[in-house]
Amino acid sequence: MKVEESRKYWVALNLVLAEKLKAAKKIVDHFSTIEEVFKASSRDLIALGIEKEKAEALTSSKILDQACREIEKLERKKYSIITLEDASYPEYLREIFDPPFVLYCAGKAEALKGPAVSVVGARKPSAYGRAVAEKIARDLASRGIVIVSGLARGVDSIAHWGALEGGKTVAVLGSGLENIYPREHHTLFHKVIEQGAVVSEFPLRSPPLGFHFPIRNRIISGLSLAVVVVEASKRSGSLISARLSLEQNREVMAVPGNITSGLSQGTNWLIKTGAKLVESWEDVAEELPSPLKEKLLSQKEEKKEKPPSMSPQEKRVFELLGLDSLTHIDDLVEGTEFSVSEILSILLNLELKGLIFQRPGKYFQRRL
């Protein structure tokens, strides 16, 4: 069967089971083609562990007609549909435990190919969180990273707006594409599809039900190489997203904040439990895979101003260090009139100026 033909079966399956990840996965794993699902009896499906009501919906004579009507509506809107069988299905998303088998897509589907980083966080961020979300999204997008988020209020929408300043962004909805939520983000929706895409696994008219959002979050992180959390209270959905991202082997990073701010408790907790602390786009870039990381960081080099100045003492120590060799701290103490404390202070200053770096075992080296 051609991909075009199989499409209606995927859409039909999704109309019934988009909200039931476990059941959907059971079916997809059991049948060798999507067509076969619709040859099965409801008894077969129930035996697989599918609820009676869902099994009957799947075997009803109406379901394929409904799917065809859904596809027609999509075509009229110029939305596209991407199934697990499509070569254009986003590569990273395919790797997660429970990839959506259908993605409804408004806008430019190629944006889904990334490379992407998601920026998520509190629904009601502080001024601090807003400023940080905007800057990190803009800085990354302007360097070619697609910013993925959830079109939600707060950090999500700020991240989309920040990304739109400089590049591409992708929004993943917890409702259908014809049921944009929250309503006030209609303008943002249209801006996003001009420069990127809005996607959803839920049928076109699906409402934004509460339990859709944690399910949706696995797509946000699934599309991304890394997830940056900007402000999150201690019991927020963003932490659940972050945990899910770890399960998907995504890098999880967080922006720290004052311990007196409830909105930073979640991000500080993430950092304490292993998430990388993010202060700038460079911190994000450093955790991305090669050669993307090097490509991004070389853009930093290009924009770099003249090297920082050094004190005579710093120059003294700097000149004892090599570009492609390691020097032990003992040799620096031996080779100069400085005490251990003084050498350490000088080395630290050189490191903070970005002129040298430290290697394990108290070895030091110049930066290129």
Add this chain to the structure above:
Amino acid sequence: MKVEESRKYWVALNLVLAEKLKAAKKIVDHFSTIEEVFKASSRDLIALGIEKEKAEALTSSKILDQACREIEKLERKKYSIITLEDASYPEYLREIFDPPFVLYCAGKAEALKGPAVSVVGARKPSAYGRAVAEKIARDLASRGIVIVSGLARGVDSIAHWGALEGGKTVAVLGSGLENIYPREHHTLFHKVIEQGAVVSEFPLRSPPLGFHFPIRNRIISGLSLAVVVVEASKRSGSLISARLSLEQNREVMAVPGNITSGLSQGTNWLIKTGAKLVESWEDVAEELPSPLKEKLLSQKEEKKEKPPSMSPQEKRVFELLGLDSLTHIDDLVEGTEFSVSEILSILLNLELKGLIFQRPGKYFQRRL
């Protein structure tokens, strides 16, 4: 020679070489007793690499008289002196690369025995830094931890004041005990010696010279099991202290802050490069050695209110977990009607409520 008699030799050596850590270490390592140093000729000392001026000072006939007068002054003030030979010399301080061979001590010398944690940071902290320094010092001191700091303006003095609310504190000066710096901390000096001690390796009248402070910092961390940095700008002395503390194998911890605050750039940098993120005294306690750690954290348990409530879903999952056994996440998915996303969300909530913890490999366990 009795310890009492050798004392004047140590004081004499210190009068000449307190500021010259490398030279002092050379001498102490070379001679088998402190008395022998004063039998050596200035030529012998110069051959060891001691500057001519210092060698001549050490061999001058006046130096031992000066030392005796220094000791008399100390006795009049009821200050004590602790040398490297004394059994009462602080155990942890003795382990560092370059321990001071003489400690002048005002107040209660037993406070030097710890267990101690140092709290250091910016000279001009923000309101945030002040609040945090005070609380962490107070919380730790009231649980029996001696708070060590530098009597400096800002975080140092706030940490001392906080500690005085609940327990003991030790101040380490960069000047002599008769030259308290900064002047406005006279009251604090006297408060500290009532409940703890003020120490210095510098002779009584030594001025607070700039280069004394990095030297002094090695004593602050040397006396402590761990160093907590509360606010530090990117090029601050606190970062040098922190680096020194790492060299001394001390735990380095830092309080995070907004990335938009210059005063948090140093602490965020420390966290990014491996320092533990600190939000509360419990975070500090968790990094201290056993059995101290357990003793401190059990105080937390005693003060604990009734356990947090659970939703029916949380209760469901909680009841599948054991107190002394590990349960894999797959078994929780298998054993319930919940999807992977839902289980993750429930587990995260239970973890945030302090009811369970996660172990490597996606295993979960109840907390005791």
